[in-house]
Amino acid sequence: MTNHPHALAALDALAAADAAELEGILLEVCSSPRWAAAVAAAKPWSDREALLAANAAAMASLTAEDLRDAMAGHARIGRPIAGDAASEREQAGIRGVDRTVLDQLHEANAAYEAKFGHVFLICATGRTALDMLAALRERHPNDAATEAEIVRGELRKINDIRLDRLLDTL
Structure with a gap:
């Protein structure tokens, strides 16, 4: 920059x-x-x-x-905060995505949150819903x-x- x-x-x-x-x-x-x-x-x-x-x-x-504390300020992937310009902008990759992909994101988020106790956090800017879903699945086995x-x-x-x-x- x-x-x-x-x-x-x-x-x-x-x-x-x-x-x-x-x-x-x-x-x-x-x-x-x-x-x-x-x-x-x-x-x-x-x-x-x-x-x-x-x-x-x-x-x-x-x-x-x-x-x-830092993660608390972030929406779940696949569920940007309505009316929050940053959340909606950062998760633009989920706009118009097929409902099946959104359902898979929600299921994978739930499994991740159950394991780690917090939202799945990824820099979503420029990523598609499928990219984020793949990353979520890839990271779930981590300790x-x-x-x-x-x-x-x-x-x-x-x-x-x-x-x-x-x-x-x-």
Whole structure:
């Protein structure tokens, strides 16, 4: 990603926000309070890459409880939150999909949630419903520790996309 003047101005505006406002903005990106605090503590960010590096560092430091907080802000795959633009945009790959595929997604989600105790999390941007279903089935045999690290990586990717979008819209 390049640092256009608009992105640099957006970074400055974000860094200049008071603590409560910045926390609210960051919690819209990721619902983990610890993540939001860690990213905020890294300000001011010199460029887009510095903000994304703050995301990566914050994600790497999250505990299992923090990861649960972060996952709590995400809809189940195949069931975007109605009226939530981010959820609907990120899960655009399920629009118009055959009901049979949606039923398979719901069944696979239920089995995953029963095993791991949380929603299946994947960076759904640019993925089709069949891609997400295949990934869900592929990851279901993982042990909890392996899956937690995959989730951490997927959350980082989602946050990167959301932070990029935030900078482009500020």
